[in-house]
Amino acid sequence: MEFVHKSVLFDEAIESLNIDSSKIILDGTAGGGGHSREIAKRAGRLIAVDQDPDAIQVLHERLDCFDNVTIVKNNFSNLKQILNELGIDGIDGILLDLGVSSFQLDTALRGFSYHKDAPLDMRMSKTGISARDVVNTYSEEELANILFRYGEEKFSRRIAKNIVLARQENPIETTNQLVEIIKASYPKAKMRDSHPARKTFQAIRIEVNAELDVLEKTLDNALDCLNPGGRISVITFHSLEDRIVKERFYSWLNPCTCPKEFPVCVCGKKPLGKLPFKFKAPTDEELEENPRARSSRLRCFEKY
Numbered sequence: 001m002e003f004v005h006k007s008v009l010f011d012e013a014i015e016s017l018n019i020d021s022s023k024i025i026l027d028g029t030a031g032g033g034g035h036s037r038e039i040a041k042r043a044g045r046l047i048a049v050d051q052d053p054d055a056i057q058v059l060h061e062r063l064d065c066f067d068n069v070t071i072v073k074n075n076f077s078n079l080k081q082i083l084n085e086l087g088i089d090g091i092d093g094i095l096l097d098l099g100v101s102s103f104q105l106d107t108a109l110r111g112f113s114y115h116k117d118a119p120l121d122m123r124m125s126k127t128g129i130s131a132r133d134v135v136n137t138y139s140e141e142e143l144a145n146i147l148f149r150y151g152e153e154k155f156s157r158r159i160a161k162n163i164v165l166a167r168q169e170n171p172i173e174t175t176n177q178l179v180e181i182i183k184a185s186y187p188k189a190k191m192r193d194s195h196p197a198r199k200t201f202q203a204i205r206i207e208v209n210a211e212l213d214v215l216e217k218t219l220d221n222a223l224d225c226l227n228p229g230g231r232i233s234v235i236t237f238h239s240l241e242d243r244i245v246k247e248r249f250y251s252w253l254n255p256c257t258c259p260k261e262f263p264v265c266v267c268g269k270k271p272l273g274k275l276p277f278k279f280k281a282p283t284d285e286e287l288e289e290n291p292r293a294r295s296s297r298l299r300c301f302e303k304y
Contacts, residue, residue, distance in 0.1 A: 007032075007034030007035050007097070008097065008235055008237075008282065008286075008290065008292070008293040008296045009235055009280060009282055009286070009293070009296055009298045010034065010035065010038075012280045012298050013035060013095060013097070013233055013235060013298055014035065014038050014039065014042075016231065016233040016276065016277075016280075016298065016300040017039070017093040017095060017231055017233055018093070018231055018276075018302075019039060019042040019043050019093060020042065020043075020044075021042070021043065021044050022044050022092075023043050023044055023045075023091075023092035023093060024043065024044060024045045024046075024047070024088065024090075024091045024092050024093075025039050025043045025045070025046050025047070025091065025092060025093040025094070025095070026046075026047040026049060026079070026082075026083075026091050026093070026094050026095070026225075027039060027046065027047070027048050027049065027095045027097075028049050028076030028079070028094060028095065028096045028218070029049070029050060029076060029095070029096055029097045029098065030048035030049055030050045030055065030059055030071070031050060031052070031055050031097065031101045031103070032055065032058055032059075032062075032101065032102075032103055033048070033058065033059050033062040033063055035095055035097060036048045036059065036062075036063060036069070037062060037063065039095070040063060040066040040068060040069050041066075043068065043093075044068060045068050045069075045070070046063075046066070046068060046069045046070070047070050047072060047082065047083075047086065047088075047091070048063060048069055048070070048071045048072070049071075049072045049073075049074055049076050049082060050073065051073065051074060051075045051076075051124055051125040052101075052104070052124050052125060052126070053073065053125075053126055054103070054107075054126075055101070055103075056071060056073045059071050070086065072086075075125070075214060076096060076214070076218055077214040077215075077217045077218045077221075079094075079218060079221045079222060079225055080221050080224070080225060083225060090225060090226065090227040090230070091225055091226060091227065091230060092226070092227050092229070092230045092231075093226075093230055093231050093232070093233070094222055094225070094226065094230075094231075094232040094233070095232075095233050095234075095235075096215075096218065096232070096233070096234045096235065097235045098211070098215065098234065098235060098236050098237060098241050099235075099236070099237035099238075099241070100112050100124070100205065102292065104124070105292075109121075110122070111130075111131060111175055112201070112205060113175065113201075114175060114178075114179050114195060114197035114198065114201045115195075116175065117174055117175055117176040118174060118175050119132065119173060119174060119175075120132040120135060120172065120173060120174060120175055120177075120178060122201075122204060122205045122208045122209070123208055123209065124209050125209075128208070129208060130208060131178075131204050131205070131208050132171075132172070132173060134146070134204055134207055134208060135163060135167070135172045135178060135204065136167050136171050136172055139164075140160045140161055140163075140164045141160075143156075143159075143160035143163055143164070144156045144157045144159075144160035144161075146203050146204070146207050147159055147160060147199070147200055147203045147204075148203075149203070150202065150203035150204075150206040150207060150212070150240065151199035151200055151201075151202050151203030151206075152199060152239070152240075153199040153200055153203060155185055155186060155187075155190075158185045159181070159182055159185040159200060161185075162181050162184060162185045163178075163181055166181050175201075178197070178200070178201075179197045182196050182197045182200050183196050183197070202238065206240075211241075212240060212241070212244060215241060215244055215245070216244060216248075219232075219244070219245070219248045223252060223272065223273075223301075223303060226303045227303070228303060228304060229302065229303065229304075230302070230303050231276070231300055231301065231302045231303070232300070232301050232303075233298060233299070233300045234298070234299050234300075235296055235297070235298050236296065236297050236299070237295050237296050238295055242297050242299070245299050246279075246299060249275060249299060249301045252271070252272040252273055252301060253271055253272070253273070253274070253275060253301075254271060255269040255270070255271070255272060256269050257269060271304065272303060272304060273301055273302050273303040273304045274301075274302050274304070275299075275300065275301060275302075276300050276301075276302055277300060278299075279297050279298060279299050280297070280298040281296070281297055281298075282294070282296055
């Protein structure tokens with residue numbers, strides 16, 4: 001299986017984890033093994049996690065040569081369960097490279113891409129509800145809310161209405177069918193800005209995979225799993241993800257719950273760690289090589 005994935009912010013992410021041979025690192029989105037392979041060369045132990053069965057197959061092909069790597073098929077939100085089953089009390093680094101992989105986008109049958117005709121799917125784990133289920137069973141109001149909340153789509157209500165009208169004739173089965181409905185819902189003047197289906201596909205994918213809920217659950221658990229001095233590094237690809245990570249890191253940086261009008265802190269809650277850097281974005285050189293990295297951001301938090 002050819003699982004090609006260009007690891008975004010590769011050098012920056014690896015360096016942010018501050019890896020050495022004494023440390024246990026968990027790559028929660030191991031994917032094609034890009035980051036994982038480099039971590040395995042540097043760390044004492046790597047836990048490579050992915051929920052995609054295709055990725056798991058490729059990870060075995062690429063990482064089984066390392067005797068310090070454990071490959072786990074699971075969702076990274078089950079972080080505590082994964083470590084408990086492996087008998088690991090704490091780890092020294094966590095990497096989350098969020099979003100959809102290049103392999104998933106480029107494999108038409110996975111149904112992630114609006115550029116290729118395929119069955120509507122978008123399931124990263126290949127289990128649970130699919131994009132087809134969302135498009136054909138959600139109410140018009142539910143669809144509109146998802147497109148607006150997860151895609152920040154200005155024409156969400158128009159698109160939702162046209163989806164419901166179209167499925168009354170026949171079920172919407174393919175990505176091309178959905179793309180044509182979206183195009184018909186867009187004002188012609190806006191068609192030049194970017195592909196009209198981009199935001200809708202993002203929104204449906206987030207809903208299918210519960211991506212934002214999974215991210216919040218993972219961050220809730222991550223700090224507990226880190227040893228003192230351990231770091232969590234997260235690569236995001238859109239503003240919704242980045243906002244969640246940024247706000248959570250800053251809440252750890254300043255956990256004080258005192259009312260704002262209090263002149264001094266009396267709750268006694270101290271900072272839980274520090275930010276090694278504010279954030280990092282891809283360089284011009286990386287964007288030239290991999291345009292999909294344009295919206296990516298890397299944030300990192302180190303636990304005290």
